[in-house]
Amino acid sequence: MAPYHAAARPTTPPNARAIKGLSVGFLAGTLLLSPLVMAQQTILEGERFHPQESAQGMVATSHFLASEVSRDVLAKGGNAVDAAVTAGFALAVTLIERLEESYAVQRLCSVFGVHRSSYRAWRNRNTVPSQEERALLQRIVDTHAASKGSAGARSIAKMVTQAGVPLSRYRAGKRMKRLGLASTQPPRHAYKKAMQPHLAIPNRLDRQFDVKTPNKAWTGDITYIWTGSRWAYLAVVIDLFSRKPVGWAMSPSPDTELVNKALMMAYESRHEPKSVLFHSDQGCQYTSLGFRQCLWRYQMTQSLSRRGNCWDNAPTERFFRSLKTEWVPATGYLDMAAAKQSITEYIISYYSCLRPHTHNDGLPPNAAETTYWNAQKAVAKNT
Template sequence: MKEQGLMSKQPGKHAYKNVQVERPDIPNLLARQFDVEQPNQVWCGDITYIWTGGSWHYAAVVIDLFTRRVIGWSLSNRPDTELAARALDMAYEHRGKPQHVMFHSDQGSQYGARKFRQRLWRYRITQSMSRRGNCWDNSPMERVFRSLKSEWVPSTGYCSINEAKRDVGYYLMNYYNWERPHQFNNGLPPAKAEKLAKMVSGFS
């Protein structure tokens, strides 16, 4: 690159907003009990950022903790409550509108907003939140994002939002769920591990 007079272009640093207050009204019910007994018992959600079309865009993802399967996601240029709600809506519809689910997230403002909490109430979903500043309280989501960014997303990001939606959507719902081996499932991809568990145990 030096001989050719080339310079690399890197995305700018992304600034996080730190939570300043604890949420005693939304307790950490999950308490790092990440091994659950069946599908649709506990879902986890989080938001990450992706460089797309010359600016930051944001992906909200929901997984089923049973086999770490991705069950909902959404992409937007704003990390707002609507983004988190769309990912939750997709998960709820995709899983057949289950009952008695717990939804766990970090203390992001999107998940504590009235609009999102009302959506959970409408779906009869119990809410759980990580403690402030404890990323390990939602570590399964951190693992999904680490895999997405280290294995799949181009180092220079995407050229357009449409390209990002196609590529990220394929990774999450197809490759990650159906093809990528997952250590938690003894080498089986999440969707295949869930399918096997249903055959063996008769989960609906």
């Protein structure tokens, strides 16, 4: 085979358009193994002895191989093209894989005419796992199922290792991703730091939770619930007399609009009471101008817990605890709609109507209020 000379490049046959765009790596596999090996040697020699001319040498070698392969493939017919594409690509990527420890993948792909994305896809191809790998994958599946889907890579790695099969967290994570497994545990909720200055509003309630009449003191707070792909936020308003939730709202954002909706529901469902004391923590939603304007419209007095003291709003915190331990699934809900429906059912049908409450001497909130109003009617009738 004559050496390559830039001035005497072989002419392209008339029907070379049939293989136009096919690279050396695609065409040389079944037809010209030695030219590809020559290309490899050209890279090695060019990098070793002529680093400044190595790029030109690689381009020249590619032109030469392409012209030689074109003539042979066209002479053998179109069926040889398909065979050359398959075998030539495999040969090219194999050579790139062997050389990538010494040379940049970008340069190797350029020389052998293989797109980098194609090479990466080939490197990440699905290969037939060994018997040991299949046993490990099955063990991971069984461990994940035993945890009812709650175990993540860290837990699975520890459990499999304790069973006698060494497995790191990162190996477990890669195999879980390949198997399509994921932990169903909600991620840890992250609180945002308040950016507005603190308002000097006193704690007027001062933990006086034993209220003797309805609609005298309400408390409010926000909690978070997992809804499939993100956190949702639940704001509630509780009447301290019976511990009944009289207003609530859910939203993807813990903003002022959320607490305003909950307060509006409470105000309307309780027939627009006057002079209610509303107590909450110092969350930015409750100290915002929009919420304080809403309190002003409803002629309510605001009370705030002391900073960092959750016991100042203990009844609301206790309600959230009951909701999450008695009703909300450990892995959350599938979506926002399912969460709203389930939580509304808990508040209206179970918590208010059926669930006994120690504050009400074992009566549900609705029954406690009914008892109070019946007693008030009896007193009014006798006076």
